[in-house]
Amino acid sequence: MGGIKKMGDVTLIQLSDLDSNIYIIGDTAIDSGTGLNFTRLYQMMKMLKMSLNDIKCIINTHSHFDHIGGNGYFINADIAIHDADADVVEKGDSKMSYAEFFDGSLKPREVKTRLKEGDVISAGGMELEVIHTPGHTPGSICLYDSKTMTLFTGDTVLSDGMGRTDMPGGNDEQMNASLDRLSSIKVKRMLPGHGEVVLLNSPKTVGEIMSSAPVPDDG
Ligand SMILES: [Zn+2]
Numbered sequence: 001m002g003g004i005k006k007m008g009d010v011t012l013i014q015l016s017d018l019d020s021n022i023y024i025i026g027d028t029a030i031d032s033g034t035g036l037n038f039t040r041l042y043q044m045m046k047m048l049k050m051s052l053n054d055i056k057c058i059i060n061t062h063s064h065f066d067h068i069g070g071n072g073y074f075i076n077a078d079i080a081i082h083d084a085d086a087d088v089v090e091k092g093d094s095k096m097s098y099a100e101f102f103d104g105s106l107k108p109r110e111v112k113t114r115l116k117e118g119d120v121i122s123a124g125g126m127e128l129e130v131i132h133t134p135g136h137t138p139g140s141i142c143l144y145d146s147k148t149m150t151l152f153t154g155d156t157v158l159s160d161g162m163g164r165t166d167m168p169g170g171n172d173e174q175m176n177a178s179l180d181r182l183s184s185i186k187v188k189r190m191l192p193g194h195g196e197v198v199l200l201n202s203p204k205t206v207g208e209i210m211s212s213a214p215v216p217d218d219g
Pocket of ligand 1: 062
């Protein structure tokens, strides 16, 4: 697996099965992968006629290693992550970030912006509204641009169903409440933290997309 997918104003970079999806919007990246496939990341950025130094902001959807491990390679980027997950990044917490699972270790990185519910981040013409959706981790967020009906869902919703709650920081009750909140949001693009993206010609609610997804197993 791996490749580049251009979707108009958003470009998806997929490095490997373990790395999170990396979305590039203008000079902003959403998540940064594990950092363990640096050469591939470097090459793909080059294919996009960009360098890692062009990225000025990284928004992390949550503090798991496969989404934040690559932050260190973007030396010109300010890091933005929800307040409840920010300490994991700043402390370089390998346990809570699950870095050990990936045979990696997390280096501490300053968090420039501690996000909270309702914050809006401008990125490449999009106005990304922060929706706090705890459950996968305490500080998991989704990002919604209402103009283009684009929702970045991190690991809260994947194309085949809800995200896991059995990893560090997971909570079933919070996840259910978060999914309830998301279910009425209308999207034309649902861009999750791993795997396939959902691209629609006419908008559907997240609830409609989830109810038509195959039932996930215990994972
Ligand atoms: Zn995760």
